[in-house]
Amino acid sequence: MVYLTRIEHFNAAHKLYNRAWDKEKNEAVFGKCANENWHGHNYELYVTIKGEVVEETGFLFDVKELSSLTKQFVLDKLDHKNLNVDVEFLKGQMCSTENLAKAIWKQLQPHLPQTVQLHCIKLYETPRIYVEYFGE
Amino acid sequence: MENKVSVYRREHFNAAHRLNNPAWDETTNETVFGKCNNPSYHGHNYEMEVKVTGKPSPDTGFVIDLKVLSDIIRDNVLEKFDHKNLNLDVKEFENLNPTAENIVVTIYNILRQKINDGLDLQVRLYETPRNFVEYPAK
Numbered sequence: 001m002v003y004l005t006r007i008e009h010f011n012a013a014h015k016l017y018n019r020a021w022d023k024e025k026n027e028a029v030f031g032k033c034a035n036e037n038w039h040g041h042n043y044e045l046y047v048t049i050k051g052e053v054v055e056e057t058g059f060l061f062d063v064k065e066l067s068s069l070t071k072q073f074v075l076d077k078l079d080h081k082n083l084n085v086d087v088e089f090l091k092g093q094m095c096s097t098e099n100l101a102k103a104i105w106k107q108l109q110p111h112l113p114q115t116v117q118l119h120c121i122k123l124y125e126t127p128r129i130y131v132e133y134f135g136e
Numbered sequence: 137m138e139n140k141v142s143v144y145r146r147e148h149f150n151a152a153h154r155l156n157n158p159a160w161d162e163t164t165n166e167t168v169f170g171k172c173n174n175p176s177y178h179g180h181n182y183e184m185e186v187k188v189t190g191k192p193s194p195d196t197g198f199v200i201d202l203k204v205l206s207d208i209i210r211d212n213v214l215e216k217f218d219h220k221n222l223n224l225d226v227k228e229f230e231n232l233n234p235t236a237e238n239i240v241v242t243i244y245n246i247l248r249q250k251i252n253d254g255l256d257l258q259v260r261l262y263e264t265p266r267n268f269v270e271y272p273a274k
């Protein structure tokens with residue numbers, strides 16, 4: 001079993017705001033992140049897959065193909081976007097890093113061939129904050 | 137230059153923005169600013185380095201007390217920029233496109249008023265880990 005990681009990045013605006021709550025409660029729970037006019041981040045995305053090395057190629061999976069799939073199903077939909085407003089697959093969800101990592105997993109997983117498994121989506125919201133999702 | 141020392145303080149803030157010239161039509165804005173023109177905004181983790189240069193004081197050994205510099209940056213820059221929409225929330229960008237270039241000049245102008253005239257000041261601003269600007273240019 002080998003693990004292979006491709007690192008990507010995207011920039012986006014978002015806010016943490018629960019519409020079922022009033023402004024006061026949102027500010028109490030989410031602080032500065034509840035700013036009505038949004039704020040933003042440089043997200044760094046680590047996509048890790050696992051599986052057995054194919055003897056003929058020496059590859060677990062063509063990383064160029066992993067990059068293309070990530071671009072098509074994740075980055076093109078998130079980069080330079082407002083996560084709360086512009087992204088269909090996040091509609092109705094809180095745009096936390098936790099939910100974003102899970103949503104990225106759901107976007108990507110169905111498009112990988114059966115010979116490899118998605119192992120981890122690791123997502124940095126800032127250089128000091130990141131989450132990991134293993135599909136569990 | 138003799139005996140001068142540069143001291144640095146690194147800070148960061150997160151903000152949303154968009155690049156748009158209201159004097160241009162939408163097609164021109166799209167052509168020039170591309171994805172950065174998204175009307176719903178996008179955002180960055182900005183990292184900044186503030187460099188202060190001068191002779192260390194014989195009394196303290198400091199060019200500037202870095203705690204004092206940190207407080208100046210926090211009170212005058214971070215409070216204004218962090219977790220904000222630069223286009224909508226920061227008055228300096230009401231009529232100024234918030235490019236990295238314009239942001240770094242704005243930060244410099246804010247800090248210059250708060251730091252002793254005898255000390256040189258330079259600000260470096262990272263918009264992404266790969267794109268950064270510096271002012272004044274030397």
